Amino acid sequence: MSPKIFDVLIIGAGPIGIACALEAKKAGLEYIIVEKGPIVNSLYHYPVNMHFFSTSEKLEIDEIPFISKEAKPSKQEALEYYRRIATSNKLNISLFEKVERVRKMDGMFEVITNKEFHLYAERIIIATGFYDIPNKLQLPGEDLKKVTHYYNDPHLYAFQKVAIVGASNSAVDAALEIYRKGGDVTMIVRGEAIGDRVKYWVKPDIENRIKEGSIKAYFDAEIKEISEDSITIEHSDKTIELENDFVVALTGYKPNFAFLNMMGIDLKGDQKIPAYHPETMETNVDNVYLAGVICGGKETHKWFIENSRIHATMIIKGILAKEKAAVQ
Numbered sequence: 001m002s003p004k005i006f007d008v009l010i011i012g013a014g015p016i017g018i019a020c021a022l023e024a025k026k027a028g029l030e031y032i033i034v035e036k037g038p039i040v041n042s043l044y045h046y047p048v049n050m051h052f053f054s055t056s057e058k059l060e061i062d063e064i065p066f067i068s069k070e071a072k073p074s075k076q077e078a079l080e081y082y083r084r085i086a087t088s089n090k091l092n093i094s095l096f097e098k099v100e101r102v103r104k105m106d107g108m109f110e111v112i113t114n115k116e117f118h119l120y121a122e123r124i125i126i127a128t129g130f131y132d133i134p135n136k137l138q139l140p141g142e143d144l145k146k147v148t149h150y151y152n153d154p155h156l157y158a159f160q161k162v163a164i165v166g167a168s169n170s171a172v173d174a175a176l177e178i179y180r181k182g183g184d185v186t187m188i189v190r191g192e193a194i195g196d197r198v199k200y201w202v203k204p205d206i207e208n209r210i211k212e213g214s215i216k217a218y219f220d221a222e223i224k225e226i227s228e229d230s231i232t233i234e235h236s237d238k239t240i241e242l243e244n245d246f247v248v249a250l251t252g253y254k255p256n257f258a259f260l261n262m263m264g265i266d267l268k269g270d271q272k273i274p275a276y277h278p279e280t281m282e283t284n285v286d287n288v289y290l291a292g293v294i295c296g297g298k299e300t301h302k303w304f305i306e307n308s309r310i311h312a313t314m315i316i317k318g319i320l321a322k323e324k325a326a327v328q
Contacts, residue, residue, distance in 0.1 A: 006030045008319070009111055009121035011099050013039050015082055015305050016292035017127035019061040019312035021091045027316050032121075033091065034113065036098035040082045042131040043075060048153045049177060050075045053169070053199055058306035061085065102263060109287075125315060126263070127291040130255040130300050137165065137249055141226030147247045157183040160245040163231055164188070165223060167195045171250040172206045178248075179215050186242060187217040188233055197301065223247070255294045263288055273297040280318030281311050289315045 008024045010017050013035035024031040038044050052059060056066040056073045064085055068077045086093060098114040102124065111119040134149035136142060151170060154177040164175045167189040179185045187210070194206055209215040221235035231244045257272055264285045266275035274297060275284045282289050291311040296302035 003118065003120050004030075005108060006032050006119065006121040008032075008123045008125060009034065009109065009119060010125045010127060011035075012041075012127035012129065012292075013086070013093050013095065014042055014127060014129055014292065015040060015059070015061055016129075016308055016311060017125070018082060018086055018091065019309055020125050020127060020291055020315060021093075022062045022085075022089060023312045023316040025089065025091070027320060029316070029319070031092060032119065033093040034097050034099055034111070034119070035093060035095050036114075038095060039086055039093065040079060042129050043078055043082070045131065045150065045152075046075050047151050047170070047173065047177075048075065050173070052078065054304065054306050061305075061309055061312075099259075123287040123289065123319060124263075125289045125291055126260070126294060128256060128259070129293050130253050130296075133254050133256060134249070135252045135254060137223060137251065139223060139225060141231075142249075144226055144228065146228070146245065147226060147249060149249050149251070149253075151248050151250060154178045154181040154183065157181065157246055157248075160184065161243050162186070162246045162248060163223070163242070163244050165247065165249040166251045167191060167193075167198070168250060168252065169198055169202070171248075172198050172202055174248055174250060175215055176202070176206060176209065179209065185215045186244075187215060188221050188223055188231075189217060189219045190222055192219050252300060254298055254300070257297075260294075265290075267297065271296075271298040273299070277318075279314065280321075281315045282318060289318075291315060 007029040008031040010020050010033045013033045017033055021031055021033050035041060051072040051074050055071050056068040060066045066081050099111055100114055101112040103110050109121050109124055151174040157178045158181045161184045162178050164171050164185060164187045175185050175187055194203060210217045218233060218235045221233050223231050223233050225232040226247055230241050232239060232241050260274055265283045274290055276290045281291060292308045293300060293303040
């Protein structure tokens with residue numbers, strides 16, 4: 001019996017992967033989404049109290065209304081929204097199935113998963129985001145259990161001495177939440193101030209907490225070593241040892257460049273920007289497309305749900321145009 005060959009195989013069941021599936025379905029293409037975790041896996045692992053920077057209408061896909069209680073929707077509202085879209089449209093999704101290897105053979109792709117399944121497709125859309133691989137500090141003690149590169153719930157840190165590494169939105173949110181749950185918070189910031197990209201309604205809050213001393217901050221500083229009960233930092237040409245129970249290192253994340261290399265996709269420059277056509281999102285590898293934040297390489301601030309939703313339409317439009325050209 002011949003194996004089923006999909007027109008499109010989508011890697012990643014995040015908002016943009018779901019948007020690609022909706023467009024493929026409308027175009028009459030046989031598709032499947034393969035996701036290594038639960039549906040909208042990255043959103044699922046966001047902090048429990050997180051609210052989006054974007055308003056709900058900017059997170060909508062396929063013009064399906066996203067109704068939230070407040071202008072800035074919560075993580076739970078987003079999980080519900082995208083799950084309902086997937087279920088109501090009966091999208092073909094295989095969850096908790098990780099793509100391990102992809103090889104091209106006889107004009108199509110063979111995709112092998114951790115379940116040892118072999119899937120076959122004429123085209124692949126990579127919509128895997130960047131949240132799975134943290135930027136490591138690369139210093140002694142980083143592998144201790146007290147260190148995490150992901151922040152979830154502030155209650156864990158009540159009455160504990162917590163070092164927050166970084167000054168991004170996620171770092172600032174974590175610092176404020178942990179402080180308000182009784183944690184003793186110290187921010188270790190490589191730059192000279194809180195970043196300009198921090199949410200405009202949060203930035204005054206963190207700056208005032210630092211100014212009044214409720215949250216301690218060391219700017220132009222770096223952690224040099226982590227031990228079980230302390231951290232050592234470099235600040236103002238001095239080495240300082242601070243008592244410490246937990247380190248929350250929110251220093252950003254990066255796409256899976258090893259997977260892109262395996263696929264044969266060219267990565268340009270120090271920022272490792274993947275090569276793709278700006279109108280069709282097709283990469284230098286024939287019939288392999290990129291969608292969503294992965295398109296930015298290390299520039300993970302460049303693409304968001306709100307400005308990459310259009311990738312789904314662009315990709316399917318490009319596929320259909322290519323099919324039409326092939327039969328003429």
